[in-house]
Amino acid sequence: MWHLVPRTQSSLRAQILVPIAAIILTLLCGAVMFTLLGKAPGEAFYAFFISPFTTRYGIGEVLLKTGPLLLIAQGLAIGFRARVWNIGAEGQLLMGAIVAGAIAIKFELSDSVWLLPSMIVAGTLAGAGWAAIAAWLRTSFNANEILVTFMLSSVALQLLYYLVTGPLRDPMGMSFPQSVLFGDAALFSPLLEGTRVNTSLWLALAVTVLAWVFVQRSMPGFKLLVSGLAPGAAGYAGFAEGRAVWVGLLIGGAAAGMAGVAEVAGPLGLLQRNISPGYGFAAIIVAFLGGLHPIGIVFAALFMALIYVGGDMAMVSVGIPNASTTLFQGMMLVFYLACYVFVNYRLQRPAGKVAASHGISADA
Amino acid sequence: MLDSLIFVLGGTLAAATPLIYAAMGELVVEKSGVLNLSIEGMMATGAATGFVVATMSGSTVAGFAAAAAASMLLSFVFALLALGFLANQVAAGLAVGVLGLGVSVMVGKNYEGTTISPMADVNLGWLSEIPLIGPTLFSQDIMVYAGIFSVILISWMLNRSKLGRIIRAVGESPEAATAIGYPVILVRGLAVLFGGAMAGIGGAHLTLSYTPLWAEGLVAGRGWIVVALVVFGTWRAPRIAAGAYLFGAVSLIELFVQGLGFEIPSQLLSAAPYIITIIVLAVISRNPRVVRLNHPASLGLPYLRTR
Secondary structure: OOOOEEEOOOOHHHHHHHHHHHHHHHHHHHHHHHOOOOOOOHHHHHHHHHHOOOHHHHHHHHHHHHHHHHHHHHHHHHHHHOOOOOOOOHHHHHHHHHHHHHHHHOOOOOOOOOHHHHHHHHHHHHHHHHHHOOOHHHHHOOOOHHHHHHHHHHHHHHHHHEEEEEEEEOOOOOOOOOOOOHHHHHOOEOOOOOOOOOOOOHHHHHHHHHHHHHHHHHHHHHHHHHHHHHHOOOHHHHHOOOHHHHHHHHHHHHHHHHHHHHHHHHHOOOOEEEEEOOOOHHHHHHHHOOOOHHHHHHHHHHHHHHHHHHHHHHHHHHOOOOOOHHHHHHHHHHHHHHHHHHHHHHEEOOHHHHHHHHHHOOOO | OOHHHHHHHHHHHHHHEEEEEEEHHHHHHHHHHOOOOOOHHHHHHHHHHHHHHHHHOOOOHHHHHHHHHHHHHHHHHHHHHHHHHHOHHHHHHHHHHHHHHHHHHHHHHOOOEEEEOOOOOOOOHHHHHHHOHHHHHOOOEHHHHHHHHHHHHHHHHHOOEEEEEHHHHHOOOOHHHHHHOOOOOHHHHHHHHHHHHHHHHHHEEEEEEEHEEOOOOOOOOOOHHHHHHHHOOOOHHHHHHHHHHHHHHHHHHHHHHHHHHOOHHHHHHHHHHHHHHHHHHHHHHHHHHHHHHHOOOOOOOOOOOOO
């Protein structure tokens, strides 16, 4: 029978081909799905993947959604490389949005140039602080960070609901669950005429560069990687487990918090019940699809943003149910993980033929 | 006061039942050494599939069967990834979880917000007529009692039967189990499929009895509480069940407290199950001996048979 044999060195070629294969397989499954739904696959694919690029507004929307996905995924990937599983970026994003929003509401009439920067700093710290709870419970109580970060997401959501129906609600807002509109000084300025893209995209790109420097060029980045790959050796060459947990979660939380600021001080301009269409969860998939590599994540974030925007367009124009966005996200990660096996393993043919064709007999 | 108490008691049993099924499934999966975090997605798929099939066919039994089959299919995808393709089990669980949420919305899209008449309660004759406990403990639907029975059965299976010894051996040391001649991947694969079916049944109990309606996002984090319950119960069926009843009660506090007229923000009450999960998780995990003694030694580690 065919079986898997570990590679002595992981294959770079496979690493690049894996996300591409995953996307192709997802599209094939998508074609089957669209056909089953009674839609012409060509039409649906056009709406999903081409139509966003046919208008200035559509391109703007893709870039707008790339921002938060890119920011969050860069932060998460640093933790994932160290096997620190932060799946609660959604909650850290909400905390960033809440704190930044509270500042904007408190200084509603301010026109200080320092208002937005202080919101960014405070929101980033809030995201890191929310993740710090999980880091503390993991390092001091050994509580599993996967479960804690997820539960904290649900808590953050309820906190947001409470605030927008109570303390932070617009008193003149006819009891709608939303805050007052932020002043201009609390908003990112527009970047492209005729779109909703704003200057927070620069933040996401700056964080990408920082992530690249941290991961590829810095000693702490290397130590963090070692603690993920070889926990046993981490005591010598990497961070001790506790340090890795703290660093991984704080960076992920900070990036997610910053993304939360970018949402409320960007396209939204107020606090309301719906702040993120699941960016925190989608960014997990972006991080993996990008191979946990800062450059790969840029492409993955763009593609994921396209799926979000294309999903909306396909719903309106072709009547594709909006659940297909979630389905595509799930399928991409499933296929990515399935294909990823060939990065570290190769298929070996049944014994006998192997020696003849490849001349490998040592490990048979 | 007494009325509310009866209400909470009965409600606790009903609210805990979906958690019990899913948790008993996950217990077997984890005992075999596999960590499947996709419970939330599998429960959602079971909830939607069960609801749609029961509505279309008019048969609750068909609903549960379809729910079990659909979630089992999802867990098969997980088994392929985690066991066949040696994927990281955390990532594979997240992937299949997202997939399951997508499937649930797709399956239930024409039924969003519709209701179904809840499953009939059993009538246990004179037992159901005992004042106080009769209408609460002895007038539930059949799946509530089957859930309790499953706890006893799983507990016996894992600790006393040959099958349980094989599952535990595979979960403790796949290398040793292979040496004895146990088919590690087969055992783990079947455990994962069983876990999938149980998560589907749990999800279907939500939509066919507890709520009883279908709405997107209706599972609302229960799948993750199930994963936490298995840790709380330190991988022992009766303790996991006790934890599930505790959470069933917590999820009802909202209604109970408001009935008594306390002024507490409803959002704090909605967040209570998650906050309590975090606290209990921290308290139980704090003692590394308790966790290390019961935690299957190879939990979450990929296994490739070397020949």
